[in-house]
Amino acid sequence: MWLLASLLCLTPLQAHIDCMYVVGIMGENFTFPVQIDQRVVEPVWKKNKDIVAEWEEQNKPTYFDPLRNRSVLMENGSLTIFNLKKDDAGTYMLQYWDSVKDHYLDFKLDVLDSLPEPNISCSISDDELVLNCTARFQGSLSYTWKLSNKPHSHQNQELSIPLKHVGTTTKATCIIKFSQTRRSSEISLIQCLPEEKGNRSRDSLIGAFVLTAIILVGILVFLCRKGPFLQRGLLARQSPACSDPWGDFKRFRTLFTFEYHIISASMFLWVVAVSLSGNPAFQHIPYSPQFSFICKLSEIAFCVLVHVGGVKQ
Structure with a gap:
């Protein structure tokens, strides 16, 4: 070099x-x-x-x-x-x-001195996400940007990306070069988005799931009171309280296999459809504590449904 x-x-x-x-x-x-x-x-x-x-x-x-x-x-x-x-x-x-x-x-x-790893900073200007790459070095450096979702590279110290093109899984890599020596740093673009925007998306996610759970429970209670579910029997319980929610859920899944799969498939397709819409909050559903909370809420709803049927019988 x-x-x-x-x-x-x-x-x-x-x-x-x-x-x-x-x-x-x-x-x-x-x-x-x-x-x-x-x-x-x-x-x-x-x-x-x-x-x-x-x-x-x-x-x-x-x-x-x-x-x-x-x-x-x-x-x-x-x-x-x-x-x-x-x-x-x-x-x-x-x-x-x-x-x-x-x-x-x-x-x-x-x-x-040894070539350091570059530092990446980000900011939002108008409707664009602006990335800046810096490194403290005595020599003249060349800068290259690479995005995980695009094959082309950009030869510049600063990179601007329209916010509508910022994906939640997209990562940006800055590569600095001096002679034949290279160093690089990587950043996930989702962490550059405003915190308030992320909070609003998460609130929307929780509200949508709660609303969906309420609607499903209402439909199932209605069907239970009309009689089709109780005609299959074996759902009545003697205990006045829900002491075994997971057991109730498994009994429901066994006795009403068809209805269970219909409900599960509907919720799955709904989540997939929302994920494909590009909303950043929805693409992290499997890892969010809110999603775990909704799952628990659904188990309780099924337990309540079973006991409503038991009281009616």
């Missing part, structure tokens, strides 16, 4: 030579961008005038502190430093021979 810029470097051998400014990130691997079209003979790398790596002909490469055991010298003269440290910053020089004369390449290496 590196960036280049033309500088002037002073060496004891030459007054002025071209110098490449390169940047690495702490903790990452870094390879000096050596591009030599001819055969490299006996390459020698120096840092601040001290030899750190050399390759004498017919021998293997030799490494010296501070790059011993954390660098590799290739046949083309390139040098790679592993697990870059702040102390690795400095002026490096590659000296090599091409069977005719010596050549020199100089690099000025700067080591930046």
